[in-house]
Amino acid sequence: MPPTSISPLLSSQPSRRSLLRGAGTVAAAAALFGLTACGGSSASGTGSVTKVSLGHAAGISNAPLYIALARGYFQAEGIDAELRAFKSGGDMVAPLASGQLDAGTGAPGAGVFNAVGRGLGVRLVADTGKLDDGTKYSNLLVRKALVDSGEFTKLSDLKGKRLGLYADGTSTTLWFDRALAQGGLQRSDIQANFLGGPDQAIALQNGSIDAATTAEPYATKAIESGAAVRFAVGADFYPGLQLGVIMYGTAFTQKKPEVAVSFMKAYLRGVADFSASLVDGQVRGKDAQEITDIISKYTELDSALIAKTYAAPVDSKGALNVKGLADDLETYRRAGLIEKADLKIEDIVDTSFVEKAAAALATT
Template sequence: MRKAIARLKARTVSALLAVMLTAGLPVAAFAADAVRIGYTKNAGDAALYIADARGYFKAENIDVALVYFDSGARMVAPLGTSELDVGTLPGSAGLFNAASRQINNRIVADRSRSAPGYLYQTLMIRKDLIDSGRFKGYPDLKGLKMAVAAPGISILSVVNEAMKKGGRAYADVEIVFGGFPQQVAGFRNKTIDAAIMIEPFATGIVASGDAVRFISTEDFYPGDQFTFLVYGERFATARTDVAKRFMRAYVRGIRDFNDAIDNGRWAANARGEEVLAIIAKYLELKPEQIKASYPHACDPDGDINLDSMRKDLAFFRQIGEVTSKDIKVEDIVDLSFVHAAVRELGPYKPAN
């Protein structure tokens, strides 16, 4: 009974807020709902930055707090204990393993992915290996030290696809772990040979002359689903109305982000410049630094590439990172929130 009353109150408040916002009336009388978001402070969180900067969360009476993590994989546990409400995570063995222990964090929307013409995530090779002829193509990945951001994440599956492209096995490359800033230092100090790197780090290391952008991961792993927006179980089930309002704001941010991109590059217009300024502010960089880098792809309706997730799950099982034989991709994905938001907001209409 108490849950039913709480749901009725939440719906009533939500309806009143919608009426007041439509009429342009102040909503300060209603205390904003606090939402704690885990983020890794890179350009992949652009939709969140936009939604925050442009007041989309405030319009839904939500007060967001961004909590920094050095790796998205580290957010799995605090999401499960409700220390975080929302996280921005890569695909990981941890998400599947948590679900097998009845920790039901939910992947709810797209955050970043690969697509034709996008160079956000690339296979980087140390420049001196290119110059010397040691590295000429995919088969030469054998024996190299390949850096990835963290253990147990889907980039390991991306490495596997690169090795298969060259007729090699996953075991033929030496994996070393380190965050993207550490990878930059590793190329400079010649302690790593290759990396699957994202922006703006990739553009920065190319500019320094320490590494070469060999090829986009789209070449050997088309449609790779890099990262997701994830809800903690309690946020999705006990604060459902807040979770729905959060998603509306997030989808508006995704769509603004897409409107700032033109054929895989930042649009050379006011929309592009405004979004670059927002991202630069949150990353504490200059807009010119962001503009020189490549944006990621993100579905304007927040949909997920489930086939990419299935490929990654099969790989995690292959290397023993996921031992449950019963867990499925569908067990950790809940697109009901984003689909509801899209129905309410209407079809995406590109500005470009």
């Protein structure tokens, strides 16, 4: 199913487009974060250990990486993984391109695509979550009072409503624009308020917005507060949507290709453990308490909340939805959000490392 085009409203707002162009210079970003060069080796006992810096914006979607860290899977591959905190995946792009950061996690969107188009050395290399059928990670929440009163019963009732949305040019807007189209609407029919997940939950509770495209764990928070109900999920409108990815800097892959594969082997072991802990999208399966405690340690979210939230499933082999990403690129291009006219998905994605890792694990 081809993506629904984003409303022309997106391309008419230069401030948003400038945000998508705001990766900044590599040197400035490196200085800002005070990062030091990485990828060197040091002796540890009788073996050689390679330091690899990993950027993350703390969240449940990074659970397999946290598990791999906590359970020693990186160490088993001869990797000393150094975790570094960022506000978002977009903030990691310049450090990745400069070699100040080796790997990072984030959402694939117009900003990352444009960074590649500008020649920054970043590639999307593995899956950290998709909207498989029924996945409740990304949600259309509606204020409970509107549903209880009968004022909101169908998608077309979004007309004129105040919506809490994540930034334009991101994966969430892709499924939301499809939802609008199913209701016979476009972006100009709603009142868009661009808010992060925590602010969406608060705004639903205080009534300053009527609905929101809220991801976990903030969706569960809003629902448990009694302020909102889950009216639909993103997977209803765009099943298979690539929500999150691991990114590699090409400086890392060119200098340490074997280490890049070993990193993926450790990550896929974390994926296997995380998948085994999930029952109907929640951490209620194998080693559930240990897994929630690990996630809590790295995200500072309460373990009890983590157990109630829904996770986006991760492909067992780390495979990306490359066709979907190619469709997304064209959707952003039609909306005027892509700067380089001849940018192709092949320029952005490199699945070779995770494919080699999956093949190596299959033989052990």
